[in-house]
Amino acid sequence: MYTMKIGYGPIIDMRYCKGCGTCYDNCPMDVFSWDEEKGIPIVAYPAECCFCCFCEILCPEVAINVRVPVHHLLDFGVRLRAVEQEEGPFAL
Ligand code: SF4
Ligand code: SF4
DSSP, X not given: OOOOOOSSXXXXXXXXXXXXXXXXXXXXXXXXXXXXXXXXXXXOOGGGOOOOOHHHHHOTTOOEEEEOOHHHHHHTTOOHHHHHHHHSOOOO
């Protein structure tokens, strides 16, 4: 197995993860692998993420944050000016 570092896809806050397996079981793109020894998910294939946000929505511990690329936000109809005004760092 290999891991990649990219700036989008899911990140798991391990302070809150209880190892329930919901994200691993429900990701349609198999982004997660499972650490059998520790009983926790691993974000193994973030480049495969389709940004459906199922994992973020379904995680009972609210431990997952899916980082969606700006071009996908545009596809979803998010107006960058509004985002910029609210959160600052997005450049047009
Ligand atoms: S759904 Fe949440 S609590 Fe369950 S294994 Fe995934 S990150 Fe951990
Ligand atoms: S956003 Fe969807 S595709 Fe991406 S890791 Fe979560 S469940 Fe999988």
